[in-house]
Amino acid sequence: MFTEQNRNAGRAMVTDSIAITFTLNGATTSIDVSCTHTLAKVLREQLGLIGTKISCEQGECGACTVIVDGKAVNSCIVLAPEVDGCEVLTIEGLAQHGELHPIQTAFIEEGAVQCGYCTSGMIMSAKALLMENSDPTDLDIREALAGNLCRCTGYQRIVRAVSSAAKKLQTVDAGSMKG
Amino acid sequence: MTEVEYVGKSIRRADSVKKVTGALEYTIDSNMAGMLHGKLLRSTFARARIISIDIAGAQKMPGVVAVLTASELPQPVPRFGPVIADQPLLASGETKYHGEPIAIVLANDEDTAAAAIRQIRVEYEELPAVCTVADALRPDAPLLHPGGKRHDGRICDSNVCGEFEFKWGDVDQAKRECARIIDDVYSFPMIHHHALEPLSCIAYPMDGGVAIKSPIQSPFILQRVIASCLGLELSAVRVIASDIGGGFGGRGYPKLEPLAAYSAMRTGRPVKISTSLDDGFFTVRRLAATVSIQTGFDSEGRIVFQDVKADFLMGAYADACTRIVQKAGFLGCGLYRTPNARIVSRAIYSNTVVSTAWFWYAPVGVGYRVSDECRKPVIKNRSARNQVAQFARQRRGFCAG
Amino acid sequence: MVTFKYAAPTTLEDAFSLLSGAVCDAAPLAGGTDLINNIRVGAQSPKLVILLRKIRELSGAIQEKQEGVLIGALAILSEIAQHACLRRNFPAITESANLIGSKQIRNRATMAGNICNASPAADTVPALLLYDATVNIAGSNGRRSVPIASFVRSPNRTCLAAGEIVESIFVPYPAAPSSSCYVRFARRQGADLAIVGVAAFASVTNEIRLALAAVGPTAFRAYGAESIWQQGVQVPDIWERGLAKVVDAATPISDLRASREYRLALIKVLTAEAVRCSLNRIGTRGGQW
Numbered sequence: 001m002f003t004e005q006n007r008n009a010g011r012a013m014v015t016d017s018i019a020i021t022f023t024l025n026g027a028t029t030s031i032d033v034s035c036t037h038t039l040a041k042v043l044r045e046q047l048g049l050i051g052t053k054i055s056c057e058q059g060e061c062g063a064c065t066v067i068v069d070g071k072a073v074n075s076c077i078v079l080a081p082e083v084d085g086c087e088v089l090t091i092e093g094l095a096q097h098g099e100l101h102p103i104q105t106a107f108i109e110e111g112a113v114q115c116g117y118c119t120s121g122m123i124m125s126a127k128a129l130l131m132e133n134s135d136p137t138d139l140d141i142r143e144a145l146a147g148n149l150c151r152c153t154g155y156q157r158i159v160r161a162v163s164s165a166a167k168k169l170q171t172v173d174a175g176s177m178k179g
Numbered sequence: 180m181t182e183v184e185y186v187g188k189s190i191r192r193a194d195s196v197k198k199v200t201g202a203l204e205y206t207i208d209s210n211m212a213g214m215l216h217g218k219l220l221r222s223t224f225a226r227a228r229i230i231s232i233d234i235a236g237a238q239k240m241p242g243v244v245a246v247l248t249a250s251e252l253p254q255p256v257p258r259f260g261p262v263i264a265d266q267p268l269l270a271s272g273e274t275k276y277h278g279e280p281i282a283i284v285l286a287n288d289e290d291t292a293a294a295a296i297r298q299i300r301v302e303y304e305e306l307p308a309v310c311t312v313a314d315a316l317r318p319d320a321p322l323l324h325p326g327g328k329r330h331d332g333r334i335c336d337s338n339v340c341g342e343f344e345f346k347w348g349d350v351d352q353a354k355r356e357c358a359r360i361i362d363d364v365y366s367f368p369m370i371h372h373h374a375l376e377p378l379s380c381i382a383y384p385m386d387g388g389v390a391i392k393s394p395i396q397s398p399f400i401l402q403r404v405i406a407s408c409l410g411l412e413l414s415a416v417r418v419i420a421s422d423i424g425g426g427f428g429g430r431g432y433p434k435l436e437p438l439a440a441y442s443a444m445r446t447g448r449p450v451k452i453s454t455s456l457d458d459g460f461f462t463v464r465r466l467a468a469t470v471s472i473q474t475g476f477d478s479e480g481r482i483v484f485q486d487v488k489a490d491f492l493m494g495a496y497a498d499a500c501t502r503i504v505q506k507a508g509f510l511g512c513g514l515y516r517t518p519n520a521r522i523v524s525r526a527i528y529s530n531t532v533v534s535t536a537w538f539w540y541a542p543v544g545v546g547y548r549v550s551d552e553c554r555k556p557v558i559k560n561r562s563a564r565n566q567v568a569q570f571a572r573q574r575r576g577f578c579a580g
Numbered sequence: 581m582v583t584f585k586y587a588a589p590t591t592l593e594d595a596f597s598l599l600s601g602a603v604c605d606a607a608p609l610a611g612g613t614d615l616i617n618n619i620r621v622g623a624q625s626p627k628l629v630i631l632l633r634k635i636r637e638l639s640g641a642i643q644e645k646q647e648g649v650l651i652g653a654l655a656i657l658s659e660i661a662q663h664a665c666l667r668r669n670f671p672a673i674t675e676s677a678n679l680i681g682s683k684q685i686r687n688r689a690t691m692a693g694n695i696c697n698a699s700p701a702a703d704t705v706p707a708l709l710l711y712d713a714t715v716n717i718a719g720s721n722g723r724r725s726v727p728i729a730s731f732v733r734s735p736n737r738t739c740l741a742a743g744e745i746v747e748s749i750f751v752p753y754p755a756a757p758s759s760s761c762y763v764r765f766a767r768r769q770g771a772d773l774a775i776v777g778v779a780a781f782a783s784v785t786n787e788i789r790l791a792l793a794a795v796g797p798t799a800f801r802a803y804g805a806e807s808i809w810q811q812g813v814q815v816p817d818i819w820e821r822g823l824a825k826v827v828d829a830a831t832p833i834s835d836l837r838a839s840r841e842y843r844l845a846l847i848k849v850l851t852a853e854a855v856r857c858s859l860n861r862i863g864t865r866g867g868q869w
Contacts, residue, residue, distance in 0.1 A: 013587040013594065014628060035586030035629070038616070050208040051201015053424075055375045056456050058617045060771060062684060063375055071658070071687035077616040078688065079609070081586055082631065091201035104199040108191055116198030117375040117424030123199060125683065146770030147682020151375055151425045 020084035025093025033080040040064045040075040043090060051091035051120045055149075062148030065121035065128075066090045072128035074147070091120040094127065102172070103127055106165035107158070114152035122148045126162045134173070136166055194422060206394050206421045207379045207453065214381070215244055217442060217452035218292040219435075220282040220299050221461055222274035225308035225530040226321070229274060229281065229301065236298035237284055242291035245446055246299070248282045252441070259408035259437040261400050263328055263340070266496035266533070268408075268438045273306070275323060275495035276532050278461025280435075285442055285450060308530035309338065312469045312490045315529045323495060323528035330501035330526065340493060341501035341526040343508040348519030353484035357475035369467040369492070369531065376424020377456045382439035383449035388415025389440045394423035396431045404433045405440050416440075428536035429463045432498050465537035466500060467492040468507075484519035487511045493526045494533040501526045503536055582619055588631040592638070592747075596720035598630050600743030608632050608745050610654060611689035613681065614697045637718075638747065640690075642666065648752035651691055653745070657704075658686040670751055671861065672707035672760035672779040679703050679764060682771040692746040698732045698798070699773075705732055705799040706779035706791035707762050713751045719744035732798045758783035759861035763854045764793070765846050767837060775838045776846040780854035782862050788813050788855060795830040795843055802826045813855065826851055 021030040024047070033042050043049045043066070052075055055063035059074040066075045067089040094101040103126050106112075113119050122145060129136055129144035136144070141162045142155075150158060197203035234246040249256050249271035256271040258264045270281040282299055286292035309315040309323075315338040323338055330341030354360065380393035388411050395401045398420040406416045423430055435452045442450040454462065473486040489507060493500040508524035589595045599606050607626035609615055610633070618624035632638055632654060639652035642663050649666060660666060661678035680686060680694065680703050694704045695715065708728045715731045717724050720743050728749075731738055740746070760781040766772035777793035788809040793799040804825035812818050832843035 013589055013598065014585045015587065016583075016585055018586065018588075036583055044208070049201070050204060053205075053375075054207065055377065055424075057620060059613055059681070059685060061375060061456075062682065065684055068687075072684050073687050074613075074684045077612055079586070079612065079616065079629070081588065082609075082612070082633070084588075091199075095200055100196070100199065104196075107199050108195040109189075111192075113192065113195050113198050115374070115376070115423055115425045116194070116203055117205065119198050120201045128683070143770075144683050147684045149375065151373060151427070 018081045018084075020081055022083045022085060023087045025089060035079065035081050037080045038076050039066065039068075039078040039080050039083055039088075042080040043075060049090055049092050053117055053120055055117070060147075060149070061118075062121040062125060062145075063118055065124040065148065067124055067128050067131075070128070070131060072125045072144075072147075089124070089127070091124060094123065101127070102168040103130070103162070103165040106161040106168065110157045110161035110164055112153060112157040112161040118148060118150040118152075122150065122158055126165065129162070130166055130169060134166060134170060136162070138163065203422055205376050205424050206381060206392055207376055207424070209381055209392060209421070210451070211381065211383060211449040214383075214449040214451050215285040215287065215442070215446060216289045216292045217283050217285050217439065217450050218289070218296050219280040219452065219454065219458075220284070220296050220301070221458075222270060222277060222279045222281050222303070224274060224303055224305050225277050225310055226306045227274050227303040228306055229270065229272060230304055231300075231302045232282060233300040234282065236300070237295040240286075240291060240295045240298065242287045243284060243295045244287065244448075245285040245442075246282060246295070247285070247442065247445075257408050257437070257441065259404050259433055260497055261404055261432045261499050262330065262501050263497040264404075264407065265324060265327055266498075268441055274303070276461075276530050278458075278532060279495065280438070283438060283442065283452070285446060289453070310492075310529055310531050312467075312492055312527055312529075315492070315527045316490070323530065330497075330505075335528075338528040339525050340497055340528055341504055342523065343505045343525075344521070344523050345509050345511065346521040348484070350484045350486050350519045350521040353475055353519040354473075354486075357483040358478040359476045360473060361476070362473050363471070365468075365470045365472070367466075367468045367470070369464040369534065370537075371460050371464050372425070372427040372429030372537070373456075373459060374423070374425025374427060374429055375456075377454055378430070378435065378459060378462060379451060379453035380436045380439045381449060381451045382436070382443035384443050384447055385417060386415070388412070388417070389444050390417040390419065391436050391440050392419040392421055393436050394426065394430050395420050395433070395436065396423065396426045396428070400431075401433050401436055405437050408437045409441060409444065428465070429459070431536050434462050434533075461532055463498075464494065464532045464534050466503060466534040467531075482515055482517050485512050485515075485517045485522070487520070487522040487524075489522070489524040491524065491526050492529045492531060492534070494529060494531045496533045497526070497528075498533050498535045500534055582622070582625060584619070584626055585628050586631070587628065588634045590634050590636055592635055592718055595630060595632070595635055595745070596743055598628065599745070600720050606630055610693045611656065611685075613685050613689040614693060632745070645750075648750055651749045651751065653692040653747055653749075654690055655692075656687060657681075657689050657691060657694070658683065660691055661686065666751075669753060670707070670711060670760065672710055672762040672781065673704065673751065675762040676703040676707040676764075676777070676779065679762070679774075685771070691749060695728070695731060695749070696738055696740065696746060698734075698736050698738050700735050700797055700799070701774045701777065701794035702732075702799065703762065703764065703774055703777050703793060706777055706793045707760070708749065708751065709791040709799055709801050710760055710779050710781040710789045711751045711754065713749055715746055716748045716750060717744050718747040723747070725750075729801065735797050754781075754783060756783045756785045756787070757862065758787075759858050760789075761854045761857035761861065763850050763857065765850060773837065776832070776843050776850055778847070778850040778854040780851070780858045782813075782855065782858035784862055786810065786813075788858075790826065790851065790855070792826070792830060792847065792851075795832040795847060797831070800829065802829050804829060813859075823848055823851060 053063040055061045059077040064076040256267040284295040327335045382391045398418040402418045468491045470489045475483040504526040511522035605626045606628040640654035643650040657677040667674045713728045762779045764774040764777035774794040779791045781789035790802040805822035808822040834840045
């Protein structure tokens with residue numbers, strides 16, 4: 001069942017670095033990555049996108065949250081090669097044409113930003129939530145953000161900001177449907 | 180009434196747009212052309228003698244520019260500290276806490292530096308360590324800094340680095356006169372600030388001196404400490420205090436910056452020392468404390484005296500702890516009017532991670548514990564409880580000052 | 581940084597040739613939420629990491645079959661937790677999946693990975709035990725199927741031989757209308773590990789099933805209690821005797837999350853809660869206890 005040919009074919013696939021192509025913030029991106037590098041490291045160091053933050057490096061704190069194929073993930077425990085063929089959205093991809101995304105505006109207005117280190121991850125988790133659920137309850141918000149830690153704010157304002165952003169986005173949607 | 184511009188208005192934080200767009204550059208995000216990456220080798224014992232360190236394997240790795248241990252530094256090894264300059268750039272002769280840096284690798288990239296660290300071989304002789312207040316105060320306890328200077332300038336002859344006494348009235352007389360005395364011992368654990376931004380710092384040579392970028396909470400202290408440690412004029416040290424990814428007191432005082440500054444001046448290149456979030460537990464903690472409080476009450480439940488002994492476990496080096504312990508002392512009676520008081524607070528060296536401020540110079544809840552004491556006698560006596568509550572509401576009658 | 585090589589095979593055959601042909605350690609990568617961190621801290625040091633996601637014979641689909649539901653090896657926990665058919669027919673499974681880690685973790689982690697990691701606290705294992713799920717294994721020597729109870733052997737060890745991977749997990753529909761429930765106690769609501777996890781099943785034919793996690797080297801079914809409760813779980817004396825059997829079967833340890841004594845006490849509370857919940861779900865009154 002298992003031939004020498006198989007073995008050779010297998011060995012041919014083994015590699016240290018690999019070319020990947022993926023969509024990054026809407027743009028097709030092709031780069032070579034080291035297979036041991038995480039998505040977070042590649043985003044920050046190879047692509048210069050420092051908005052995705054490194055903190056615990058073990059998928060506990062959520063500071064490194066990005067959205068891959070529509071789902072919030074911890075980029076510190078995703079290997080860079082894994083996003084080949086995927087759609088990746090980072091914090092840098094939220095603001096469009098110089099205009100802040102309603103979630104970003106809500107975080108500012110609700111005072112949900114102190115040191116700011118958790119903020120990118122919080123906003124990306126919020127974005128992922130609102131992509132799935134446009135009218136979340138406070139409990140929905142807390143569950144969606146349970147994997148994002150904040151050492152400064154005590155979370156209340158962050159939850160309010162997400163709730164406020166949800167309402168803003170519903171208004172925008174309702175408005176655009178009329179037109 | 181005149182219209183005010185800021186008071187009572189909702190004002191946006193100046194940096195909030197950068198923070199919500201991910202554009203803000205924290206020190207961990209910063210890089211410089213030609214920068215060396217520094218990684219630390221840390222001791223794995225509470226206290227040990229360093230018998231030998233073999234850096235040959237690390238030195239010959241391609242991409243490694245320098246490997247430094249205490250032996251490669253000027254002798255005596257430069258020391259730093261905001262109050263007492265007792266912390267060496269790298270452990271010299273003896274490591275005094277689990278996690279103390281004993282070597283640094285400077286390499287062209289982070290992966291190489293991390294790999295080179297694993298090539299360093301250290302031979303230790305484990306030594307008895309003192310990790311609790313009780314152990315550190317034993318008459319036969321090994322001394323952390325024999326011959327070192329205490330806070331008051333005297334030479335250390337025990338592990339007590341600083342001792343502060345505040346007193347007024349006559350506590351001993353009051354003890355004889357009061358109706359009821361309550362005694363208790365409280366303990367506060369070491370905790371870690373755990374700001375989300377892992378600590379890193381970047382230093383680069385500049386005009387015969389050095390510049391340093393760090394999430395330091397007190398930039399002027401950092402400037403003074405580095406200048407003093409490296410023998411530079413203040414004007415030769417430039418500090419760029421970057422936006423911090425959380426501090427909470429844990430970034431108040433120099434930690435890795437003096438070593439980064441020295442490494443930059445020595446190699447002539449920018450040096451970035453970066454650590455993981457886990458490394459924070461080896462870098463800084465809040466003071467632990469054992470507090471004994473004796474409180475005397477008159478027959479109506481008023482405090483007559485407080486006799487407070489607060490022993491703080493400082494860690495292996497003083498950092499700013501003597502000042503913190505001093506302030507904890509003078510706030511030791513909390514918010515209560517106390518006609519007679521004696522508060523003795525001590526800062527005690529131990530073979531544990533260096534401690535520092537927590538938020539501000541929080542007196543580790545000494546005052547809070549006093550509140551606990553006041554509640555105790557009235558648990559059994561409802562009318563007395565009402566009285567104490569009433570007194571508490573009348574700030575004039577109850578609060579100090 | 582630890583070094584390893586990487587491969588992204590597109591067929592099972594290629595994957596097997598890499599897994600067993602390699603002289604060195606090879607680790608399969610599905611969600612990576614255990615593997616990547618284990619590599620970082622040195623708990624695992626594979627020389628080769630093999631991505632499973634591109635293998636065409638492996639699937640993330642959750643397929644409703646005649647006799648049960650087939651959960652693909654690559655099915656992620658967040659999709660399992662939200663799957664309508666699974667929620668309706670196997671609530672303990674979806675509830676357990678929904679408690680693992682955080683949203684970010686559930687969006688990558690797979691159920692197959694959860695059972696392969698075989699932590700004593702793995703939440704999906706007791707739920708799968710309730711339904712006598714089958715683990716479908718593929719290797720260079722062919723395919724085989726193993727009941728979940730035999731799949732997990734001891735902490736972090738399964739019955740997988742070198743070169744084998746999990747291809748899918750099959751959960752058969754119970755014979756009679758039933759429901760189930762998974763409850764766990766942790767220090768916080770949100771990302772944490774179970775201190776005690778209890779999965780309970782109740783059917784209209786008065787069958788009660790119970791499985792526990794985090795109170796033994798592996799999750800286990802409390803068969804002794806189940807046979808006692810067959811006689812009438814809502815009779816106080818029968819309930820107590822069964823509960824005593826559950827506690828007897830558990831061998832919790834003391835660790836940083838809780839003491840042994842606390843876990844033993846929790847078992848009683850959570851078992852009552854899980855059984856009551858399951859009975860409520862099939863429309864039976866919850867009983868006097």
